[in-house]
């Protein structure tokens with residue numbers, strides 16, 4: 001279908017189900033205001049112009065509405081059916097590469113989010129010291145304390161053939177030994193054509209060595225504002241234009257060989273160098289650490305689902321774009337729901353508790 005560039009904002013009034021596209025309320029509001037002002041100004045004698053303007057604005061709104069309906073539908077199309085015919089593992093075996101002495105929360109958040117979204121198994125590959133801590137948070141994660149060992153790449157390679165997607169970076173840290181091992185793991189992942197989501201310190205590594213991921217069409221980068229600027233400077237060697245974030249996202253993707261880039265922020269901007277999708281799903285003003293980890297873990301599963309579903313289910317749109325838009329929408333909805341309950345005290349753990357209901361509201365038909 002080729003969704004081009006859509007701006008989506010679901011309103012938070014509570015009357016409209018977030019799962020049923022409460023679309024283009026933003027555009028609707030702006031359009032209504034413009035129409036009201038112009039109609040007052042030009043009064044009755046210019047009524048033909050007014051009519052043309054009104055028609056143009058409602059057409060624009062209708063397109064935004066249609067685009068958003070389409071995106072929700074495309075995400076629904078990729079979600080695998082729950083049936084009694086499947087065995088454990090079929091809906092996703094996801095690897096998380098991250099977790100060091102300082103950061104144990106981030107790989108946990110990413111791994112547990114992947115499971116809560118619907119993956120069957122999650123493997124965390126982390127530094128030795130981080131492993132007992134991560135295991136103690138949750139019995140659901142399979143934890144391999146291998147990332148700082150001398151044969152880290154071989155240890156991870158043993159598991160790679162069984163993994164459907166890899167999420168690289170949450171809580172990885174910037175120790176040279178770990179980063180060097182992750183470089184080898186990424187090479188191996190590419191050689192096996194496994195989709196990879198790169199976040200946090202994984203993006204630090206990519207900024208040091210963009211060739212590592214250049215043109216790998218199963219890669220998705222999920223930078224926050226700071227990480228995006230760092231990548232931009234590394235790849236384009238110039239200051240970025242912060243007045244044109246959409247254009248910058250498109251350009252960074254192109255400069256990296258058209259890999260998918262998700263620039264997180266007040267609105268999430270998603271590009272594969274050809275299209276830019278905008279995710280404006282209502283979230284909240286609460287910015288506790290770990291929300292990006294929830295996003296990267298969710299995306300790990302959704303990218304596997306989208307690629308497995310095939311192009312007919314995504315109606316010609318890039319499966320990676322559809323997966324990224326779905327994961328951003330889900331993360332923001334978790335944030336909205338958790339904030340409604342806990343307000344200022346909302347933490348990422350509260351958001352993870354909301355994954356099930358948020359997913360059903362958005363994507364279950």
Ligand SMILES: NC(=O)C1=CN([C@@H]2O[C@H](COP(=O)(O)OP(=O)(O)OC[C@H]3O[C@@H](n4cnc5c(N)ncnc54)[C@H](OP(=O)(O)O)[C@@H]3O)[C@@H](O)[C@H]2O)[C@@H](O)CC1
Pocket residue numbers: 102103104105106107169170171172173200201224225226227289290292293
């Ligand atoms: N519980 C855990 O274990 C968690 C662990 N985590 C892990 O931590 C590691 C480092 O990740 P990171 O994101 O803190 O790294 P980095 O890019 O050095 O940012 C540092 C500084 O940049 C700024 N800043 C950030 N965002 C900004 C924005 N949008 N807009 C503007 N400024 C912004 C801000 O600077 P400040 O405002 O303090 O000057 C911030 O302090 C990584 O492994 C990650 O996975 C996290 O996942 C969280 C949960």
Ligand SMILES: Nc1ncnc2c1ncn2[C@@H]1O[C@H](COP(=O)(O)OP(=O)(O)OP(=O)(O)O)[C@@H](O)[C@H]1O
Pocket residue numbers: 200223224225264265266267268283284285287288289290291292293294295328331332
């Ligand atoms: N200003 C904002 N308004 C609304 N949502 C936001 C805003 N900034 C970020 N988000 C949402 O929060 C989620 C995480 O983005 P964020 O920029 O906080 O990532 P991060 O810094 O990598 O997080 P982490 O603390 O996990 O490292 C994304 O889904 C994004 O849409």
Ligand SMILES: [Mg+2]
Pocket residue numbers: 199200224292293
């Ligand atoms: Mg982050």
